[in-house]
Amino acid sequence: MSAWLDILVQGVLLGGLYALFAAGLSLVFGVMRVVNIAHGDFIIAGAYVALAAGTALGGHPVAGALVSMLALGAAGYLLQRLVLQRAIGGGVLRAVLVTFGLSVILRNGLLLVASPDSRRIDAGAIETMGFSLGGGVRVGVFPLLVLALAVGVILALQWLTYRTAFGRSLRAVAEDPDTAGLMGVDAQRVFALAMAIALAIAALAGTCMGIRTTFDPAAGPERLLFGFEAVIVGGLGSLWGTLLGGVCIGVAQGIGAHIDPDLQQLAGHLAFLAILALRPAGLLPRREDA
Amino acid sequence: MSNDAMRPKGHVRAGTVLLLLAVAVLASLPAWGGRRELHLCAEFCCYLALAQLWNLLAGYAGLVSIGQQAFVGVGAYALFLGCVLSPMPPLLGLPLAALAAALVALPAAWLLFRLRGAYFAIGSWAVAETLRLAASQLTVLGGGSGKSLPIGVVHAIASTRGVRDALLFWLSLLVLVGVMAGILWLLRSRTGLALTALRDNPATAASVGIPAGRLKLAVFAGAAAATGLVGALLFLNRLRVAPDAAFDLDWTTNAMFIVVIGGLGSLEGPVLGALFFFACRELFSQHGAAYLVAMGAIAITMMLWAPAGLWGLLRGSRGSSLFDTRRRP
Amino acid sequence: MLLEVQGLEASHGDLLALRGLDFRLEAGRTLAIVGANGAGKSTLLRCLAGAHARRCGRIHFEGKPLEGLAAHRVAALGISLVPEGRRLFASLSVEENLLLGGQAGRPGHWNLQRVYDLFPRLAERRAVQVTKLSGGEQQMVAIGRALMANPRLLLCDEVSLGLAPVVIHELYGHLARIRAAGTSLLLVEQDLGRALGASDELLCLTEGRIVLAGASASVSREQVAAAYFGLAA
Numbered sequence: 001m002s003a004w005l006d007i008l009v010q011g012v013l014l015g016g017l018y019a020l021f022a023a024g025l026s027l028v029f030g031v032m033r034v035v036n037i038a039h040g041d042f043i044i045a046g047a048y049v050a051l052a053a054g055t056a057l058g059g060h061p062v063a064g065a066l067v068s069m070l071a072l073g074a075a076g077y078l079l080q081r082l083v084l085q086r087a088i089g090g091g092v093l094r095a096v097l098v099t100f101g102l103s104v105i106l107r108n109g110l111l112l113v114a115s116p117d118s119r120r121i122d123a124g125a126i127e128t129m130g131f132s133l134g135g136g137v138r139v140g141v142f143p144l145l146v147l148a149l150a151v152g153v154i155l156a157l158q159w160l161t162y163r164t165a166f167g168r169s170l171r172a173v174a175e176d177p178d179t180a181g182l183m184g185v186d187a188q189r190v191f192a193l194a195m196a197i198a199l200a201i202a203a204l205a206g207t208c209m210g211i212r213t214t215f216d217p218a219a220g221p222e223r224l225l226f227g228f229e230a231v232i233v234g235g236l237g238s239l240w241g242t243l244l245g246g247v248c249i250g251v252a253q254g255i256g257a258h259i260d261p262d263l264q265q266l267a268g269h270l271a272f273l274a275i276l277a278l279r280p281a282g283l284l285p286r287r288e289d290a
Numbered sequence: 291m292s293n294d295a296m297r298p299k300g301h302v303r304a305g306t307v308l309l310l311l312a313v314a315v316l317a318s319l320p321a322w323g324g325r326r327e328l329h330l331c332a333e334f335c336c337y338l339a340l341a342q343l344w345n346l347l348a349g350y351a352g353l354v355s356i357g358q359q360a361f362v363g364v365g366a367y368a369l370f371l372g373c374v375l376s377p378m379p380p381l382l383g384l385p386l387a388a389l390a391a392a393l394v395a396l397p398a399a400w401l402l403f404r405l406r407g408a409y410f411a412i413g414s415w416a417v418a419e420t421l422r423l424a425a426s427q428l429t430v431l432g433g434g435s436g437k438s439l440p441i442g443v444v445h446a447i448a449s450t451r452g453v454r455d456a457l458l459f460w461l462s463l464l465v466l467v468g469v470m471a472g473i474l475w476l477l478r479s480r481t482g483l484a485l486t487a488l489r490d491n492p493a494t495a496a497s498v499g500i501p502a503g504r505l506k507l508a509v510f511a512g513a514a515a516a517t518g519l520v521g522a523l524l525f526l527n528r529l530r531v532a533p534d535a536a537f538d539l540d541w542t543t544n545a546m547f548i549v550v551i552g553g554l555g556s557l558e559g560p561v562l563g564a565l566f567f568f569a570c571r572e573l574f575s576q577h578g579a580a581y582l583v584a585m586g587a588i589a590i591t592m593m594l595w596a597p598a599g600l601w602g603l604l605r606g607s608r609g610s611s612l613f614d615t616r617r618r619p
Numbered sequence: 620m621l622l623e624v625q626g627l628e629a630s631h632g633d634l635l636a637l638r639g640l641d642f643r644l645e646a647g648r649t650l651a652i653v654g655a656n657g658a659g660k661s662t663l664l665r666c667l668a669g670a671h672a673r674r675c676g677r678i679h680f681e682g683k684p685l686e687g688l689a690a691h692r693v694a695a696l697g698i699s700l701v702p703e704g705r706r707l708f709a710s711l712s713v714e715e716n717l718l719l720g721g722q723a724g725r726p727g728h729w730n731l732q733r734v735y736d737l738f739p740r741l742a743e744r745r746a747v748q749v750t751k752l753s754g755g756e757q758q759m760v761a762i763g764r765a766l767m768a769n770p771r772l773l774l775c776d777e778v779s780l781g782l783a784p785v786v787i788h789e790l791y792g793h794l795a796r797i798r799a800a801g802t803s804l805l806l807v808e809q810d811l812g813r814a815l816g817a818s819d820e821l822l823c824l825t826e827g828r829i830v831l832a833g834a835s836a837s838v839s840r841e842q843v844a845a846a847y848f849g850l851a852a
Contacts, residue, residue, distance in 0.1 A: 035408035037356070086594045092407040096354050097550055097593045104543065104586035108579040168719050172708045179706040182668055184694035184723030184768055221539065225419060228412045232405070262434075266423040269416055273401060276413070280404040 002135040007258055009137050011251030016147030017212065019246035020205035021227035022234075023153050024198035026242050029231075031174045031194040032088055037099040040224030041106040042199055046072050046206030047215050048114055051121050061123045061211060068203040076199030080192040088191070103220065110217035121210035146208045150246070153201055154239045160197075170194060222265070229272040235282025244283055248275070316463055320456035328455045332527055334568055335462035339469045339520050340541060341548035341560040343513045346473050349555035350482075351509045352489040354407075356542055357414025358517055360398070360421050361391040363537035365518025366525035367425055373443045374431065380439075380447045384461070384522050391518025394421075395511040403506065415539070422537035436532025444529060458527050465523060469516050470557060476509075485509065550589045553599025562600045620682075621646040621772060621803050622667075627676035629659075629666050636662040638827040639676070644820070646771070649804040651818035651835065653811060655847060658824040660807040661703050664774045667805070668700040669693035681771065694723045699770035703777050703807075705761040707749045714745040716760050720767030727769025728800055734763040737793060755786035759793070766797070773797065774805045779813065791817055811843060823847055 025039050036042075046068045053071075054064025079102075087098040129141040161167040169190050172180040177187040209215060209223070226249060234245025249268045256267020275282070319331055340358065347353040368390035369383030398417050405413045426434040448454035476482050487495040488502055496502050521541075525531045544567065552563020574581045596603055622644040629637040636659045644650050652660050665671035667678060669690035678685040685693060699720075708716055717734055735742035738759040744752065749760055758778055765773055775794070779787040787810075794817060798804060808814040814821065815835045823831035823846040831838070831846035 029408075035412060037408070037412070083590070083594070092352075092411075093348055093354050093554070094593060094597070096356070096408050096411050097546065098590050100356065100543075100546065101550075101586045101590040101593065105583050105590075108582040108586070111579040112583070165718070165722070168711065168715050169722060171710050171715075172719050175708050175710050176706060178670060178690070179702060179708070180719070181690035182670055182694060182700050182702065182706075183720050183764065184691050185719070186689075186691045221415075225412070225416055228409075229416065232409065232413075236409075262426070263423075266420065266427075269420040269423065272416060273420065276401050276404060 002137060003258070005135060006137045007254040008251060009133065009139060010143075011254035012247050013140065013143035013147055014250030014253065015230075015243070015247030016143070016150040016250075017205070017208055017246070018226050018230045018249050019150040019243040020146065020153065020201065020208060021223050022230040022242045022246060023150070023157065023239065024201040024205070025224075025227050026231050026239060027157060027194060027201070028198045030237065031170055032191055033174075034084070034088060034095045034099070035228075036084075036102075036198070037096060037224065038103040038106055038220075039198075039202060039227065040222065041103050041110070041220030042072060042076075042202045043206040043209065043223045043227075044215055044217065044220045045106060045110060046199075046203030047121065047210035048110060048119070048206075048217075049203065050207040050210060051119060054121060059122065061121055061207065064121065065204060065207040068207055069200040072203040073196040073200035077192045077196040079199075080195035081188065084195065085188055085191065103224075107217055107220055114217060116216055116218070118214035118216045119210070120214045121207065123211045127211060142211060146212070149204065149208065150243060153204070154243055157197075157239055166190075166193070226268065229268065233272055233275045233282060235285035237286035238282070238284045241282055241284035241286070248283070313463070313467060317460065320452075320459060325451075325455055328459045329527065330568075332459040332462040333524075334564060335459075335466040336520050336524050336527075337544060337548065337567070338560060338564040339462075339466045340517060341545040341552075341564060342466075342469055342473055342557070343517050343520075344542065344545040345549045345554065345557075345560055346476075347509065347513050349549070350477065350485050350489060351506060352492075353506065353510060354411045355414040356411045356539070356546075357416070357418040358513075358545065359537050359539055359541040360414070360418035361395065361514040361517035362521030362524065362541045363418070363421055363425060363533070364391045364394045365521030366531050366536040367428070367431065368518065369522040369526060370431055370437065370439065370531045371428075373439060374437070380443050380526065381461075383526070384519055387522030388515040388519040391521070392511045392515040395514035396507075398514075399507050399510050403503070418537055418539070422533050425533040425537065431531065434533060436530060436535070438530040439526075447526070458523065462523055462527075465516075465519060469520075472516070474557060481505065481508075547585055547589050549599075551592050551599055553601035554597065556598075556601055559599045559601035562604070566600060620644075621648075621680070622805075623677075623679040624667075625677040625679075627663070627666060627678065628674040629662055629671060630674055631662055635674075636827050637666065637673075640824075640827075640829055642822060642829065642832065644772075644803060644805065646803055647801060648820065649798055649806060649818040650820045650822065651806045651808055651814035652822045652824060653808060653814050653843065653847065654824035657826075659827040660824055661776055662827075663824070664700060664776050664805065664807060667693075667772075668698055668774060670700070691723075694768055694770075695725065697725065697769070697771035698774065699765035699768045699772070700774045701761045701765045701776060701778060703780070705757050707757055707760055707764070709748070709750050712746050712748055713741055713752070713760055716749055717741075717763050717767055720764035723768040725769040729766045729769050731767070734766055737766075737796065738763055754782050755790065758782060758786075758790060762790075762793070762797075766802075770802060772803045772805065774807075776807045777809060778806075779808065779810060787813070811840060811847075815840070815843075 021043060025036065028034055028036050049071050050061065050064035050068035053067035054061050057063045084098065087095045123142065126142050130138050132138055161170055169180065169185045173185060173187045173190045181187050229249050230245035231242050232245065233248050234241030234243065248271060252271035253264045253268040257264035316331065319328060344358055347355055365387035368387045372378055372383045372386050373380050402410055402413050402417065431437045448457050484500045484505055487500055488505060492502060521536070525536060548563035548567050549560050551566055552561065553559025592599055620643055624640055624642050627637050627640040628635065640663065652663065654660050662671055666673050669685065669688050669692065680696060680698060683696065708719065711719065717731060740756060741759055741763060749757060752760065762778065778790060791813060794804065806814065806818060818835045821833060821835045821838055822829055823843055825846065831843060
């Protein structure tokens, strides 16, 4: 019994990380109707920048995380304005191909700059701290922190979207960029800011991932898949759904790993396909605005 | 409306002659080419076929897939399973591969057609990953490390290595010609017209009675079958299969690069793209990651500033074609 | 001179929708534009608002050229469009739609409270999703949204389309109040009587050209009808 409780708890904690992977993806799709296939690679890039910055600043992972978030945020803004803006509104094919090309560039660019070896961000004592819930279930402090961050990010995004003037612009531009322009909203600037926020979240997700586990330049696509599966399982258009979806994938992976460590990823994919078969709109579907 | 509009233009006739010439020259390759040339050209034919099929799905049927490697892998594994588990002639594994891929495509489509646009793209990738991981569990074919084709089976393909290389090359060429002829035929038929209507405006197409779902499924399954066939050929050529190689994302990445650089939505484009791709690979691939960064950058540049690709740049605004894809009633 | 248009040409796909328009509007005046469907009226308004590219010609607003400015810049300069079909943001409430109109941040007479004073019915339904409003109420939101930008020139594209006569009457009462507050108006209107009654000057467009221009008070219905149907020379 306690084994299953442990799987559940660890799955929920892992789900927090996957929800962080997915949050940025969800934001970009919600606003720009573009799925950024390079999102996973940006998460990895964020981890590398955090590692480099953290090391340069004396081994402080928090400092590394902040630098990474700023760097990727700025990169996202520029990327949107200079490259991705032209891919919007040109149909699915254009956006997919451009972001896919970006993914290839990023992945191989990282290979050029960093070695193909696995790396990890050192966060010191917090990595092994934990407390017992009883019944043989141990909750790590850092995974719990990641889950808390995920909840915090989602709360912040909800507040931003529904309670600020910028959020109004975001929603208007997502619905009808032309009319928003007529009302004085600079749609391109809004898109660029949304992309900046999304990549900053990706950087945070990458840093968390880098502390929890090892990473290498080719690890991006897998992260994209986990984030994407979390979004679909949770339901398009719902940020809380994304959190729930992340938890589902996390728990599924935990069950798979328990049966056989090689089956961890496969279990996650199978759970995703099962939800797609049985409940295609996801667990917490909102208004379908695809 | 006169029949003049339907008569093939001069450059289409010239193009057809050029094409037949090229095929004839290629077909004679075993007579004057060495082992390396045969393997390279066989690969070229396979890559080009994969690109044409990806182009059919994305450029004509509106199905942008990042998961075609699923069918490459299914085809390869079907052939190897058939050869390893039974005494069947190895070449019979080719139609078996096509059939297996088509059968896998059916439930895959049932799942994936619930997703739209870019989500369909990533979903197809997820399916491919699932199949890759599942293939790693097949101990009969070596699990994660894969398996080589048993010697007995290798000898059953042909009596000598020279004959085997020639045979597999001719099969690759035949498959390429078949795929392109098939696509050309499809586009000229009523189905092709329906496809174009579907791609341009799905709602209107449905309202005039075009069975969108069935059409998409037919094209998806057909492309899957052909992709499976090519996959089986590719790995028959290599004499060894492994999950990471068979289900490698690179199969689709390369097809995408070839199509984007050569020109989307035309039959001529991928041919140019494949020539460019192989030329670059022969010249630059020793630079590894830098070469791939450059390819990615070229692909993005083409997509944003020259969406009709190299072929589009070549033919300018005259709109000429080598292949006449207009409908023949 | 508030608005000066010279030789304006614009295309709609392959079709030349505006073929060399010349007209002016003084501050504080209202110009009505009539014409059959497809005459180019909406294209003209969208060109003025920066939402449609012009092929050639000049547009000067308060002496400043508008060439090549994006729509949001034009809005910041003081031109607001009430688009054909309203184009409200369905995912936003009434109040959010209105507040969005104020995004341009221009100072002036109009703010949220004054818009609610003008359209009391909207105040009652401020938190409602706009899709749940009646046609007339939606039109009020569209006009209010444009007013929130405190425009010097308000462009109204067929505000009476699809509304009951009683509602149209009420709407034109509101427009009169907006005129009285000093805003210049450019009204595209199908209803000739309304157009003549609510404006100082009138233009009739046919196939992208101005076929009649004059003061509304001195132009007769017969003259307009003749021009409208292309009967005039």
